[in-house]
Amino acid sequence: MSITQGSSVQGRTAARRDLAINSTGGVLFHGGALFTHVELQAMRLDGLMTHVCGKSYVRTDQPSTPAIRAQSAINAVPRTLHRRVALARQSAAWVYGCAPAPEIVSLVTDHRRRTTALPVFCEAVMHQVTLGPCDLSTIGGVEVTSPLRTALDVAIHGSEQWAVDTLKRIAAAPELRCPLHLVTLSLEASPRVPGKARALSRLREAMRVER
Numbered sequence: 001m002s003i004t005q006g007s008s009v010q011g012r013t014a015a016r017r018d019l020a021i022n023s024t025g026g027v028l029f030h031g032g033a034l035f036t037h038v039e040l041q042a043m044r045l046d047g048l049m050t051h052v053c054g055k056s057y058v059r060t061d062q063p064s065t066p067a068i069r070a071q072s073a074i075n076a077v078p079r080t081l082h083r084r085v086a087l088a089r090q091s092a093a094w095v096y097g098c099a100p101a102p103e104i105v106s107l108v109t110d111h112r113r114r115t116t117a118l119p120v121f122c123e124a125v126m127h128q129v130t131l132g133p134c135d136l137s138t139i140g141g142v143e144v145t146s147p148l149r150t151a152l153d154v155a156i157h158g159s160e161q162w163a164v165d166t167l168k169r170i171a172a173a174p175e176l177r178c179p180l181h182l183v184t185l186s187l188e189a190s191p192r193v194p195g196k197a198r199a200l201s202r203l204r205e206a207m208r209v210e211r
Contacts, residue, residue, distance in 0.1 A: 067141075093150050105123060110131040134146060151167060187203070
């Protein structure tokens with residue numbers, strides 16, 4: 001194969017990969033945009049769509065990916081807020097494939113950043129927090145808390161039903177590069193953290209299960 005042909009094949013592969021993470025590419029659909037939520041529910045019953053999160057659905061021939069999950073979750077808030085908030089806590093852990101899908105999308109915004117309040121009846125909750133320079137990642141064009149920040153938030157704020165299991169899955173995912181001893185060190189170095197003792201206990205339990 002010539003260099004030109006190889007570049008062409010790589011370009012088509014990249015295009016298909018971009019299509020898989022783009023809601024504009026006909027893969028991910030949100031109720032009220034091209035189709036109503038009722039129509040998307042009907043297509044799910046017909047086997048054409050799979051529910052992802054909230055009012056978002058993906059074609060059944062498209063596997064769920066972190067980008068798909070991130071884009072579906074951020075659709076819970078108006079588009080004007082997409083660049084002002086980040087997915088966090090259970091929602092971020094779910095995007096990474098380490099937690100069950102959230103019933104309510106968790107968002108964070110830096111307390112130093114001016115932002116608009118969420119609209120009434122929004123399927124999301126927003127927390128104003130302090131975000132460091134390494135606390136955010138971008139997945140599918142959506143800001144998500146980094147694996148380390150997500151693990152810290154899960155340890156501190158996660159539900160008893162899934163927090164330890166989620167921490168174990170985060171540690172077990174090699175692509176996340178988030179061993180729990182680093183999470184523990186980060187938490188121990190953080191002063192005045194409400195629920196710190198319980199969070200450290202959860203991390204110790206997860207590390208025992210990990211071994």
